[in-house]
Amino acid sequence: MKKILALAMAAAMSLSLAACGGGNGAASSKPAASNPPAASSTPSGSTGGGTQGSGFTTVEPGKLHMSTNAEFPPYEMLDDSGNPIGIDVEVAAAIAEKLGLELVVDNMGFDAALLAVQNGQSDIAMAGITVTEDRLAKMDFTDSYATGVQVVIVKEGSDVTMDNLGDYMIGTQLGTTGYIYASDTPENGGYGEDHVIGFETGAVAVQALVSGQVDAVIIDNLPAQEYVKANAANNLTLLEGTWVEEDYAIALQKGNVSLMEAVNGALNELKADGTFQNIVDKYITAG
Numbered sequence: 686m687k688k689i690l691a692l693a694m695a696a697a698m699s700l701s702l703a704a705c706g707g708g709n710g711a712a713s714s715k716p717a718a719s720n721p722p723a724a725s726s727t728p729s730g731s732t733g734g735g736t737q738g739s740g741f742t743t744v745e746p747g748k749l750h751m752s753t754n755a756e757f758p759p760y761e762m763l764d765d766s767g768n769p770i771g772i773d774v775e776v777a778a779a780i781a782e783k784l785g786l787e788l789v790v791d792n793m794g795f796d797a798a799l800l801a802v803q804n805g806q807s808d809i810a811m812a813g814i815t816v817t818e819d820r821l822a823k824m825d826f827t828d829s830y831a832t833g834v835q836v837v838i839v840k841e842g843s844d845v846t847m848d849n850l851g852d853y854m855i856g857t858q859l860g861t862t863g864y865i866y867a868s869d870t871p872e873n874g875g876y877g878e879d880h881v882i883g884f885e886t887g888a889v890a891v892q893a894l895v896s897g898q899v900d901a902v903i904i905d906n907l908p909a910q911e912y913v914k915a916n917a918a919n920n921l922t923l924l925e926g927t928w929v930e931e932d933y934a935i936a937l938q939k940g941n942v943s944l945m946e947a948v949n950g951a952l953n954e955l956k957a958d959g960t961f962q963n964i965v966d967k968y969i970t971a972g
């Protein structure tokens with residue numbers, strides 16, 4: 686339905702140009718940048734781990750703090766012992782290793798995970814985070830590492846279609862692009878706030894579909910598939926087609942150019958040497 690992929694890519698590209706350029710480029714990447722982030726949370730930091738004085742600092746010396754919302758399988762979820770696992774967690778661990786740091790996962794709500802990185806309380810945020818124009822105004826993003834496709838979950842036999850969604854009640858996860866776009870005005874391609882309920886997690890939104898509180902759930906494709914599988918007894922299904930296509934990337938505090946270069950460099954190395962794909966395959970082919 687919507688397609689913001691091009692926008693996201695253009696934004697990510699201008700961002701990396703700005704990051705390389707140093708000097709007087711892109712007004713947007715300067716302002717918050719040069720000011721020290723949220724005073725209290727920035728102890729003098731560490732100089733990247735083992736490797737040659739790479740110049741970046743982290744919230745806690747020797748550690749790479751990742752804020753996330755471990756409610757988004759297979760990107761991030763908790764295992765049976767309550768430990769965070771998933772594609773984002775393993776990619777972050779591999780990035781940390783490349784930088785000579787130890788990964789620390791800070792699990793919190795989705796909105797809180799985005800705020801933590803903006804405020805300098807975490808070094809990176811990874812939570813299947815879509816790059817959007819609004820978010821680019823508040824944080825910086827690495828190159829994209831995945832295409833996110835949002836889909837619509839309904840009950841089997843439901844009358845809801847991609848085209849009449851606006852006549853129904855839609856469940857989403859609060860703070861996500863599903864919520865932001867769906868609750869926008871019809872002129873902007875949304876359905877209006879009256880048609881959308883934002884739930885704390887995607888799982889709770891799906892429970893609201895099962896109980897009849899909403900008629901459809903808009904959510905990213907991979908979690909959607911997991912939720913449909915987990916609710917096999919409740920006859921849920923995905924509408925054919927995609928609702929929106931987006932780019933996922935790693936968020937960093939605005940203006941943290943040296944850490945951005947280090948993280949983006951590590952991410953691209955992991956893509957190039959096949960490590961990234963191995964992690965994705967492990968989670969996506971596992972089911």
Ligand code: GLN
Nearest residue numbers: 757812813814815861862
């Ligand atoms: N990709 C969506 C967003 O960034 C949802 C992410 C999530 O629920 N973890 O808003």
